[in-house]
Amino acid sequence: MPAGCVEADVGKKRAIVVGAGFGGSSAAARLARLLPPREWEVVLVDRNNYLLFYPLLPEVAAGTLEPRHVVVPARSFLPRGRFVCAEVTGLDLRRRRIHLATEDEPAWSMPYDHLVLALGSVTRMPPVPGLREHGFELKTIADAASLRDHGISLLERASIAKDPELRRELLRVVVVGANFTGVELAGEYQDFLRDACRAYPELDPDEVDVVVVEARSRILPALPESLADYAKAHLERRGLRFATERTVVRVGRRGAELSDGTWLASRTVAWCAGIAPNPLIGGCDDLPTNEMGYIRTHPDLRVEGYDDVWAIGDSAFVPGEDGQGYPATAQVASRQGEHVARNIARAVTGRSLAPFSFRSRGALAALGCRTAVAEVFGLRIAGFPAWFLYRTVYLLKVPTLGRKLSIVTDWTVDLFAKQMPVQLGLHRRSSEQNGAVRQDEVRL
Numbered sequence: 001m002p003a004g005c006v007e008a009d010v011g012k013k014r015a016i017v018v019g020a021g022f023g024g025s026s027a028a029a030r031l032a033r034l035l036p037p038r039e040w041e042v043v044l045v046d047r048n049n050y051l052l053f054y055p056l057l058p059e060v061a062a063g064t065l066e067p068r069h070v071v072v073p074a075r076s077f078l079p080r081g082r083f084v085c086a087e088v089t090g091l092d093l094r095r096r097r098i099h100l101a102t103e104d105e106p107a108w109s110m111p112y113d114h115l116v117l118a119l120g121s122v123t124r125m126p127p128v129p130g131l132r133e134h135g136f137e138l139k140t141i142a143d144a145a146s147l148r149d150h151g152i153s154l155l156e157r158a159s160i161a162k163d164p165e166l167r168r169e170l171l172r173v174v175v176v177g178a179n180f181t182g183v184e185l186a187g188e189y190q191d192f193l194r195d196a197c198r199a200y201p202e203l204d205p206d207e208v209d210v211v212v213v214e215a216r217s218r219i220l221p222a223l224p225e226s227l228a229d230y231a232k233a234h235l236e237r238r239g240l241r242f243a244t245e246r247t248v249v250r251v252g253r254r255g256a257e258l259s260d261g262t263w264l265a266s267r268t269v270a271w272c273a274g275i276a277p278n279p280l281i282g283g284c285d286d287l288p289t290n291e292m293g294y295i296r297t298h299p300d301l302r303v304e305g306y307d308d309v310w311a312i313g314d315s316a317f318v319p320g321e322d323g324q325g326y327p328a329t330a331q332v333a334s335r336q337g338e339h340v341a342r343n344i345a346r347a348v349t350g351r352s353l354a355p356f357s358f359r360s361r362g363a364l365a366a367l368g369c370r371t372a373v374a375e376v377f378g379l380r381i382a383g384f385p386a387w388f389l390y391r392t393v394y395l396l397k398v399p400t401l402g403r404k405l406s407i408v409t410d411w412t413v414d415l416f417a418k419q420m421p422v423q424l425g426l427h428r429r430s431s432e433q434n435g436a437v438r439q440d441e442v443r444l
C-alpha cells in the first residue's frame with residue numbers, strides 16, 4: 001500500500017459517505033445493509049465521531065438537555081461498516097479519491113468506487129462589521145454549551161452591577177433571524193434566564209429582555225400565518241420583543257445597531273439568520289453548483305456529470321417535480337440518505353435509478369414554557385398539546401435507546417427541579433478581563 005493512501009480491503013470495492021449527519025448516517029446505515037459485505041466496504045467519514053441532533057440544540061443552550069445527550073456515536077450506525085474520524089480537505093473527482101487530514105496524519109487520501117457527499121451547511125455570516133468577532137452562533141455542541149454558560153455569567157454579573165444601564169445591557173439578548181432556530185432559541189433562552197433568575201434575589205425575571213430581529217414582516221415563514229401569529233402573540237405576552245422589517249448592520253462588544261439606526265445595548269447577539277454552503281464545495285472546481293453554491297444533482301441524487309458521485313441533504317440542490325429545491329431540513333436529509341443508498345444498490349446491479357420525491361409530514365417549533373406550534377399532516381396545533389407532540393416526535397426520532405432514556409431523564413428533571421445556574425467556564429471572555437476582545441477556545 002503506498003504511503004499516505006488507504007486502500008480498500010483486497011478484492012473489495014468501496015463506497016464512501018462524507019458527513020455523519022442526518023443524511024450521511026442514514027445513507028451509510030442503509031448502504032451497509034444493501035451492498036453485499038463480501039464485495040463492498042462502506043466507509044463513513046466525519047470530522048466529529050457523532051451525529052448532532054440539531055433540533056434539540058436550543059434546549060442545550062437553555063440548559064434543559066445535557067450536551068452529551070443530543071449526540072449519537074457515528075459508529076452506532078455502522079455495525080458492519082467502518083467509521084473514519086477525519087477532516088475531508090479535498091475531493092479529487094477525476095481520480096476518484098478524497099483527501100483527508102487528522103492531527104497525526106495531515107495529508108492522506110482514500111479511493112472510492114461510489115462517493116456520497118452529505119456535507120451539511122454552515123451558518124450564513126454576511127459581512128456585517130463585528131459579527132464574526134462578537135456574534136454567537138448555534139451550530140455546534142460547543143456553541144450551545146457556551147451560550148448556556150454565557151447566560152449564567154450574565155446573571156452573575158448583572159446581580160452585582162450597580163449601574164442600571166449596565167444591568168439592562170447584561171440582561172438583554174438579541175437574536176437575529178425569526179425562522180425555526182431563532183424563534184426556538186429566543187423562546188427557550190428567555191425561559192432559561194427567567195427561571196435561573198430565581199436563584200438571584202437581586203434580580204427580577206422581568207428584567208430579562210429578549211429581542212428578535214427579523215428582516216421579513218413576519219416570523220416563522222415556513223409555517224402557516226395563523227400559527228406564526230399565534231407564536232408571536234404568545235412570545236410577546238411573555239415579554240419577548242420583535243423588531244421586524246429590520247436587519248442588524250453592525251455588531252459590537254456591547255450591542256447591535258439595527259438598519260433603522262436603533263442601538264440595542266447587549267452582551268449577547270445570537271446569529272440565526274440562514275445557512276450557506278459548506279466551504280469544501282467551493283474548493284472543488286469539478287463540482288457543479290447552483291447560483292447559491294450548492295451541489296447540483298439530477299432528481300435521482302447523482303451529481304450532474306458523474307455516475308459515481310452523489311449529493312444529499314443541506315449541501316445539495318436536488319430539483320423536485322416543480323424544479324425547485326427541497327428545504328434544508330433533517331427530514332429531507334434523512335429521506336435522501338435512504339434513497340441514495342437504494343439508488344447506489346440499483347446502480348451497482350445495473351438497475352434503473354428512481355427519482356427522489358418527498359412530501360413534508362409537517363413542521364414543529366418549540367417556544368419555551370411548555371408551548372409549541374405545529375402543523376402535522378395538515379392539522380394545526382398550538383400551545384401545550386403542540387409542545388407534547390413536539391417532545392414525543394423528537395423523542396421517537398432520536399436514534400438509540402440510550403439517548404432516548406437520557407433525554408427523557410433530562411426532561412423529567414426539568415419538569416420538577418429548578419435550573420441550577422452553575423458555570424463551567426465555557427463562555428466567551430472579553431476585553432473586560434484581558435484588554436482585548438478574544439474568544440476562548442471551547443472544548444468539551
Ligand SMILES: Cc1cc2nc3c(=O)[nH]c(=O)nc-3n(C[C@H](O)[C@H](O)[C@H](O)COP(=O)(O)OP(=O)(O)OC[C@H]3O[C@@H](n4cnc5c(N)ncnc54)[C@H](O)[C@@H]3O)c2cc1C
Binds near residue numbers: 089139181
Ligand atoms: C440549531 C438548529 C436547529 C434545527 N432544527 C431543525 C428542526 O427542528 N427540524 C428539521 O427538520 N431541521 C432542523 N435543522 C436543520 C437540520 O439540522 C439540517 O437540515 C440537517 O442537519 C441536514 O442534514 P445533513 O446530513 O445535510 O447535514 P448535517 O446533519 O449538518 O451533517 C453534515 C456532517 O458533515 C460533517 N462535515 C462537514 N464538513 C466536513 C469535512 N470537511 N470533513 C469531515 N466532516 C465534515 C459535519 O461534521 C456533519 O456531521 C436545524 C438546524 C440547526 C442548526
